[in-house]
Amino acid sequence: MATKEIAGKTIELDADGNLAKLTDWNEAVAKELSKEEGIEQLTDRHWAVINYMRKEFTEKGDAPSIRKLTKESGVDTKELYQLFPKGPAKKAARIAGLPKPKGCI
Amino acid sequence: MKKLVILGAGTAGTMMLNKLHGELDRNEWQITIVDQHETHYYQPGFLFIPFGIYSKKDVIKPKRDFFPSGINVITSEIEKIEPESNRVLLNNNSVISYDYLIIATGAKIAPEQTEGMKDKLWQKSIYDFYTIEGACALANYFKHWEGGKLVINITEMPIKCPVAPLEFAFLADSYFTERGIRDKVDIHFVTPLPGAFTKPKASAILGDFLGKKNINLTTDYNIARVDNDEKKIISWDETEIPFDVLVTIPTNMGDDLIARSGMGDELNFVPTDKHTLRSEKYENIFVIGDATNLPSSKAGSVAHFEADILFENFLSAIEGQPLQAKFDGHANCFIESGFGKGILIDFNYDTEPLPGKYPLPGIGPFSLLEETKMNHYGKVMFRWMYWNFLLKGVELPIESNMSMAGKRF
Numbered sequence: 157m158a159t160k161e162i163a164g165k166t167i168e169l170d171a172d173g174n175l176a177k178l179t180d181w182n183e184a185v186a187k188e189l190s191k192e193e194g195i196e197q198l199t200d201r202h203w204a205v206i207n208y209m210r211k212e213f214t215e216k217g218d219a220p221s222i223r224k225l226t227k228e229s230g231v232d233t234k235e236l237y238q239l240f241p242k243g244p245a246k247k248a249a250r251i252a253g254l255p256k257p258k259g260c261i
Numbered sequence: 262m263k264k265l266v267i268l269g270a271g272t273a274g275t276m277m278l279n280k281l282h283g284e285l286d287r288n289e290w291q292i293t294i295v296d297q298h299e300t301h302y303y304q305p306g307f308l309f310i311p312f313g314i315y316s317k318k319d320v321i322k323p324k325r326d327f328f329p330s331g332i333n334v335i336t337s338e339i340e341k342i343e344p345e346s347n348r349v350l351l352n353n354n355s356v357i358s359y360d361y362l363i364i365a366t367g368a369k370i371a372p373e374q375t376e377g378m379k380d381k382l383w384q385k386s387i388y389d390f391y392t393i394e395g396a397c398a399l400a401n402y403f404k405h406w407e408g409g410k411l412v413i414n415i416t417e418m419p420i421k422c423p424v425a426p427l428e429f430a431f432l433a434d435s436y437f438t439e440r441g442i443r444d445k446v447d448i449h450f451v452t453p454l455p456g457a458f459t460k461p462k463a464s465a466i467l468g469d470f471l472g473k474k475n476i477n478l479t480t481d482y483n484i485a486r487v488d489n490d491e492k493k494i495i496s497w498d499e500t501e502i503p504f505d506v507l508v509t510i511p512t513n514m515g516d517d518l519i520a521r522s523g524m525g526d527e528l529n530f531v532p533t534d535k536h537t538l539r540s541e542k543y544e545n546i547f548v549i550g551d552a553t554n555l556p557s558s559k560a561g562s563v564a565h566f567e568a569d570i571l572f573e574n575f576l577s578a579i580e581g582q583p584l585q586a587k588f589d590g591h592a593n594c595f596i597e598s599g600f601g602k603g604i605l606i607d608f609n610y611d612t613e614p615l616p617g618k619y620p621l622p623g624i625g626p627f628s629l630l631e632e633t634k635m636n637h638y639g640k641v642m643f644r645w646m647y648w649n650f651l652l653k654g655v656e657l658p659i660e661s662n663m664s665m666a667g668k669r670f
Contacts, residue, residue, distance in 0.1 A: 233485070241498055242481050242483075
């Protein structure tokens, strides 16, 4: 399994380059991952999505799809794509320290 | 009498009906199947209709031809399932109760989910080929089309038969070449995926085919709306792609009855155990085919492999035994690549499509991830197998779980 130095910690990554362990995640890690995804600054709106995703994952065991995100996080699709350009579900999941959503097969 | 009710008489429901009818004791079990339609469509054949290879008559047969005798057939819409009280309400207010339920209500396109999709250009310059109406309308349009920008766009995943849009692009290349106007047709394949297909190795190989056939590829494109006046699609990040004809693969959703029953996810697919095929919530409900939320392809081959697993697990369940059979996500797709050739892929949840020979290791006759005439014949022959064996639940000489034999990795 690949490892990587993120925010001063050696962290295990899965085959998709997402964190292998949920417990390795913290806000500093999220900030570095977001830079890798081309997002310079995480705003409150970014955090609303990230926190929703982590909550959803802890409760349901799977990262939510874009449809579910827009239905339940209070952030609509348009804004979601502004916050996480190109692939919101995939990018937000990675920054939130979650595996790639199951829907993205 | 114990009661088994099957909802949906498409590929998956009909297969399960025939398999279980042959096995369950007729003095103990009453089997009922419910479907609102009387016609069975061979959906893999829809792909060929726009190019004049098949017509409507090649893909339809009466559903009753595939029902065994001694079962109860109800032709009706279904209002909803009441899983807590083990019954199904039909839309004529009648009620059927069950001991076991198999949900096989499929998936269908939902173009109304995208703004401007089902507007004034619908079936004038915007077509789908996942319905018989769409496929036939597109055939008429293509017959007289003189060329221009053909955009093929997948709205969002998951979709039924994820290779069909690629096949459509390959066949369009072949069709317009034969008509002598290929130089006037700009084919543009626009997908929300990061590549031509869902799995990396196959994606790279299939992406090369697109390049060789002079088909433009745009990846990571998520359509937000259609501008009917200026004839262009616009993504969520405002990238515009103009079209003269748009062939859309709209959002796919499970049946509305699943939503009415409160049993679905956000796309009306039923949460299902990905190995046992039992409903995640109800012990006496099984789900098969496109109706599930499984992370597998939504395709007839998948339903076929699932049917073998569900058959075993159903028999275990009614005996009160643990469910031993495990579905591995096996899918097997003939990809029509145009000019009388085809490509074959074989994969499951964990193993992506690999090159090699299938089904006999080293022999074939089919070649995995290669373009051959034999693969095309396999696809053509498949329709006959579908009507004569598959729907009737007759065993085919193919393993339901994927085999690594014959694959190179």
